[in-house]
Amino acid sequence: MKGSMEKILRFVEQNDAFSIISHVAPDGDTIGSGTALSRILRRLGKRTENVCCDQVPDAYKFIPGAEEILLPEDARGFDAVIAVDCADKGRLGSAEGIFDRAGVTANIDHHGTNATYADNNMIEETAACAELIYRLGRALGAEIDAETANCLFAALVTDTGSFAYSNVTKDTMAIAGELVALGANNALINRLVYHNEPAGKVKMHAYALERLHLYSEGRIATAMLTESEMDPFGPEAYTEGIVEKLRDIDTVEIAAFLRQKGRDVKVSLRAKKYADVARIAASKNGGGHPRAAGYTEYGITAAEAEKIAVRLAEKELQACWKE
Numbered sequence: 001m002k003g004s005m006e007k008i009l010r011f012v013e014q015n016d017a018f019s020i021i022s023h024v025a026p027d028g029d030t031i032g033s034g035t036a037l038s039r040i041l042r043r044l045g046k047r048t049e050n051v052c053c054d055q056v057p058d059a060y061k062f063i064p065g066a067e068e069i070l071l072p073e074d075a076r077g078f079d080a081v082i083a084v085d086c087a088d089k090g091r092l093g094s095a096e097g098i099f100d101r102a103g104v105t106a107n108i109d110h111h112g113t114n115a116t117y118a119d120n121n122m123i124e125e126t127a128a129c130a131e132l133i134y135r136l137g138r139a140l141g142a143e144i145d146a147e148t149a150n151c152l153f154a155a156l157v158t159d160t161g162s163f164a165y166s167n168v169t170k171d172t173m174a175i176a177g178e179l180v181a182l183g184a185n186n187a188l189i190n191r192l193v194y195h196n197e198p199a200g201k202v203k204m205h206a207y208a209l210e211r212l213h214l215y216s217e218g219r220i221a222t223a224m225l226t227e228s229e230m231d232p233f234g235p236e237a238y239t240e241g242i243v244e245k246l247r248d249i250d251t252v253e254i255a256a257f258l259r260q261k262g263r264d265v266k267v268s269l270r271a272k273k274y275a276d277v278a279r280i281a282a283s284k285n286g287g288g289h290p291r292a293a294g295y296t297e298y299g300i301t302a303a304e305a306e307k308i309a310v311r312l313a314e315k316e317l318q319a320c321w322k323e
């Protein structure tokens, strides 16, 4: 662990009101962990608000408390600020000002690339973010009610692909069991997260996947969408899951999904068995985990960004073969 839980416990004890920030383009992990932390702190009599610079995608609105997440301009900005699941300050997006104006800060995260940018850090690469929040809740002696258990369970399910990825440990499974005992509804959460998609999203995926490209004898797969291609189908959040479908191809080790955002291109990377895509992302000032990472290319077209991503993926595969 980088940092320590003890410092976070003291930070919680010493403050009364907290702004909890989730990362840009929020996923289930950052939303479920952030809302659970809010509920835990409120149980202890603290005041909290949850903040995210982007709207919560419809798919995660079922997470208890997700509807209360504020945009930075609507937030109070309390003196104590906690970043959740944010590997670097850039991940706070336009909520960074709230973090910078704070009297005291904390950073609870599970990215190996985390730069421990807060006054109090709790970073554990081998845990899901929700595991860290659960342990913190236990250590604080807060009651974990059924809704909090559902927040944490939704975060665990989304971070682990329903307990299917290599980041799952016996501790993840043990905590999942405890959360079910506390009232988390496994079947309901899985259905809402994975089997409840708007038709536009399915069509957007079909459009992108029909145009996928394979390189390096099928070991690399890419797909991309420009804004004008995405628009008829729905919002950018509908792109979630495309990169995992690319990775599902039997020959693929590295998958890259690229989407245009104005003059920039957001690149999502996934690896299957051995490649370390966090290395690729870090070389582009992005970050993430060995098997799931991302970065942004600035002032570039999607087609140009794809060429670069393929070259970096080829380099990564070559590096793996040498190691």
Ligand code: 5GP
Pocket (backbone or CB within 6 Å): 025, 027, 087, 088, 091, 267, 268, 269, 285, 286, 287, 288, 289, 292, 293, 294, 295, 296
């Ligand atoms: P996704 O591709 O789902 O957006 O992100 C996959 C993983 O990579 C997540 O754990 C996320 O935190 C990380 N990630 C994606 N984009 C960036 C980025 O631009 N910077 C950093 N530091 N991490 C990123």
Ligand code: MN
Pocket (backbone or CB within 6 Å): 029, 030, 085, 129, 159
């Ligand atoms: Mn995460």
